[in-house]
Amino acid sequence: MRIARFLVSASLLAAPALSAQSNAELMANDHYTRSHDYDLIHQRITVSGFNWDSTSFNGSVVTTLVALRSAFDSLILDEGALLENTSVVDRAGHALKTSRHGDSLVVFPAKAAGFGDTLVFTVTYRGRIKNGSGLTFITTDGMTHRPRQIWSQGEDHDNHFWFPTYDFPNDKMTWELIATVDRNDMAVSNGRLVSDVKQGSTHTLTWNQDRPSATYLVSLVVAPLAKIHDSWEGIPVDYYTYHADSANAWRLFHETPDMIGVYSQLTGVKYPWDKYAQTTVADFFGGMENVSATTLVDWLPDARAYADRPWYSYILIPHELAHQWFGDYVTTNNWANMWLNEGFAEFMPGQYWGTRLGAHAEQDYYLDEYRQYLGIEGDRSMPLASSGSNNIYPKGALVLEMLKHYLGERRFWASIHTYLATHALSGATSDDLRQAVLATTGENLDWFWSEWVYQAGYPQFTVTATSDTAGGSHTLTLDIKQTQQDSLKADSTGLKYTVPQAFRMPATIRVGTATGDVVQQVWLDAREQKVSIPLTSAPTMVIFDDGNAVLKRLEFNEPTAWLTNQLAQDADLWNRAWVIEALGRRPTDAAAGAALANAAQHADYYLTRVQAAQALDTFPAAVAAPALMAALKDTSAAVRGAAIRALSRVGGADVLSAARPLFASDPSYDVRAAALAALVRADPPGAHAVIAQGLSTPSYRDAIQSAALRAIFGVNDTTFIPKIDSMVADQQLPVHLLAALGAKGNTHALDLLAGHLNDSRRTVRQWTLQAYRFTLAGQNKALAVTQLKSAVDGIRFDDTKQAAGDLLKELQK
């Protein structure tokens, strides 16, 4: 699964509750694995008669399972309480006794089975769905770009809301999915398409997933879809999009076969499934790695959007593809080890980009993960392997990259191959990965797992350097302290995570001198340690952790000359970013400014130029502006965007003349959005006209319109309110802007906002409630309560009325 980043922050996803336990138990890999008394073998799932008004359908599931105990006289499947069974019969067609308890179905075999016996039975039911639980029914709803459709979402425990099954990841099965849908609709599912039979106004598609996988990966998408066919080594690779999007599909997806090839080669495991489909759907949170049939959000970039490296092609596609090995082929046995799915899926795109584009592209990828990880650590520090862990994506990716650094490429990938081969088509926990490394390399990495998988936090180093000269010889002494605190508090259940007092890792120190670099390996393993390095002349540069082998935070107050030397020489992007931040804190230092100005224009990788441009925004205009003006001509849109943003903050006479042509005609949407903001800031009298132009300029993911909407909020230009209201149709941000202007005291905006609680479009009503929750309540909770109170009685739609009532109660708490 991959959730779009801004959706994560907007929806404040709640982590599952943690149960009380000791840390020792926490480290037990199977603590959270569910026990059951049978082995699920196969399900034949038949669905038909989908009704969008009542969110219902007809279902029938033939289940084959093997008893894992003697006197097997009852069995429990997970089955949503809304599924109404009309019959449960055995293989001979005889009715079986059953009972229902909440979301469980108990089936009593006609006679008790023995250990190892096979049972087959069929559940026929009328399926009803609380929309969004297991299945999501979507109507056109007055929106453009939204055909009527249905999509499933199983992870973590939602597939039993649409068919009875064992809904936990530690039991794999094969399955068939047979769907009867309207003639104009496609039904995409897992495995191979066996048949597609037309009958009147419908057709029936039979999909066969004949290699076992976990039940949360069973999937179905029903929609009018165009199919674009591609392949990798004879395996079908298909892209299903709305017909209106099919022209953008090839450009977006055509790298998939190459990614399949790279992943197959790196892991030594050839793509393991019959086909790979990617299907786009509406209102999706991001992507879901349903086995051989990934589901993706319908945000296909247009041709221009590629200038801004869209998240979709950079992360989403390679992330979900990686799950076909990590998650689908080898699956976490329980959700407390979910980092084995998500950490690897988040790690692998960096390997793909590194393989294709080189070391800088790889470091670029993990630097982004590092920033995300530190943000999460700021909220709460949790171990990778823990129930509801909040950092499994970025920390998982960073720890695996660190493990690769430690083991080296060949030993790392050989270990990963062992892990995949040992647990093929089966499950694993964190210790299984450690054992795969042990079996492959002979290294027992229990210390690494203890620090990075089972405990929380990361090392925070404070380094001080002293250089002694005596009798012509020089000694550099580094005082290295680990300052992270083991001070995490127990939560309400008594659960407390630990942070290592001292992380143990090998690292390299590189010292520049007039006669060349001196390189020394050290083991970091103590709260405080000293390292002395003999030199033949005074140091000109000191790189602590050359090559960035350790996930860390670093404080090291160095002379500007050391930093500028490092910036000019160090190939590693993490180290460069760290140096740039350090230089950026010295805005009155001419040498720091000159180094950043040089890097902003001439660094050999675009990201370094971006970061240097950003860091210049606190420097005097005389130092920063010439370099930023030059950076506006960079071939990289990211550099141009960073330069105009920084120039806008630096100010000066050139901002207007620089921003105007960028806003008018830069090929990048992001640069035009940045230029709009710069124009509004630099020229208040001209702001209205620029905003009006921005509001009517279409762009991918509404980048330019969103910049205009944010500018309206900034300058509080309420004359745009009717225009904002008219934009509510297809975008979410205008609703939030009404709420934000309302929070600033505009009653007209508040009236319009309340009106959308009765909008005929369900999606708009949901956006409106979100605007009350996140924007209005975020800025003025008392006002949000007053407004909702007065609106709630007048809401004509039951779903919205109830949700508004719930929100009101929540806000009043």
Ligand SMILES: [Zn+2]
């Ligand atoms: Zn994922």
